[in-house]
Amino acid sequence: MLRNGGGFLSYLAAKKSVIRTLFLAFVALAFVSPAFCQKQEYKIIAIGSYNCENLFDTEDDPNKMDEDFTPTGSYKYTPEVYKQKLHNIATVIQKMGTDVTPDGPAVIGLVEIENDRVLKDLVAQPEIAGRNYQYAWFYTPDVRGISTAMLYNPKYFKVLKAQPVRVPIETIGQTRPTRDVLFVSGLLSGDTVHFMVNHWPSKSGGEAASAPGRKLAAKVDKHIVDSLTGVNPNAKIILMGDLNDNPTSEGVIEVLNAKSKPSDVAVTDIYNPWINMYKKGVGTESYQGEWNLIDQIMVSGGLMKNTNDKWKYYNAEIFNRDFLRNKMGKDKGLPHRSFTISQVWDNGYSDHFPVLIYLVEKK
Secondary structure (H helix, E strand, O other): OEEEOOOOOOOOHHHHHHHHHHHHHHHHOOEEOOOOOOEEOEEEEEEEEEEEEEEOOOOOOOOOOOHHHOOOOOOOOOHHHHHHHHHHHHHHHHHOOOOOOOOOEEEEEEEEEOOHHHHHHHHOOOOOHHHOOEEEEOOOOOOOOOEEEEEEOOOOEEEEEEEEEOOOHHHHOOOOOOOOEEEEEEEEOOEEEEEEEEEOOOOOOOHHHHHHHHHHHHHHHHHHHHHHHHHOOOOOEEEEEEOOOOOOOHHHHHHOOEEOOHHHOOOOOEEOOHHHHHHOOOOOEEEOOEEEOOEEEEEEHHHOOOOOOOOEEEEEEEOOOHHHEOOOOOOOOOEOOOEOOOOOEOOOOOOOOOEEEEEEEEO
16 A cells, blocks of 8 residues: 555764764765866765554554553553654654755655554654655554554655565464565666565564574565566665564575675675674664664665666664663663553653665765
């Protein structure tokens, strides 16, 4: 379904400011060629991914297990809480990437979205309404009713095709359906780019017992990538979302065969900039005192070794700004989540930090 939305620990803290300064110098200033002494300017686009932590409406869907997120449910999810939740998520989207590009993310994959109503309400929030975000979303098979979605700024992106791709979880003996992969193809400022928004099966029941479900989701992703690069080896593909797996997991390393070094990436391969970040100890969410980097954005070799002088991968960051962190207590420094562990509204944002990648193109 495509609808108009109502008019619609990054690098280590010690290095963050240096990296951003260098990056801004690269894209905002000119690159002077030693050979020709000519000034080269670049355009830049930000692509984001964000787990919104249970962005539900307040109504009970009789076909889904969403009762906890209603006014009489365990979270006491009243219209007032919903309104504040929308404002908080919109504030995050408003600020993402704007220290590099004033329009923020041209495209952002969203996870844990209940339906198109919350998307319509989200893009109408005053913090982001001026960007005229539109969205792609399809009804989810997930029993709780959480799904993936994609916001896009029509100033930068035009949808050519959008569809859900099923993850056949029953083929590995599991009966509880999981989220589809949202597949969207379109023109990113004139360049054909394919997006895959994911929310792989959770670790409910234990990591080992649940791992086959995530490997199956990775196989679905790999099949899409192989199908696209089989037709066009230079296809530009962006795979994003909450994988519920770290960058060193079997699904990422073995199934997707994701590479950690740009020099190792062939044109039909997948590059994952988060592998080395994770090895440095940074993450997007914390569980039992340990950082995990389960929110990732990967790109195909077509965005690393592109031949058409259009959009090319440049950099990645975890958007872990101070306003998104807990300021005190045992959870100091962790994402300021919406609700406390006892399900009391805490006026937070999400239990995940968003992630961003940046693409550049010669002017």
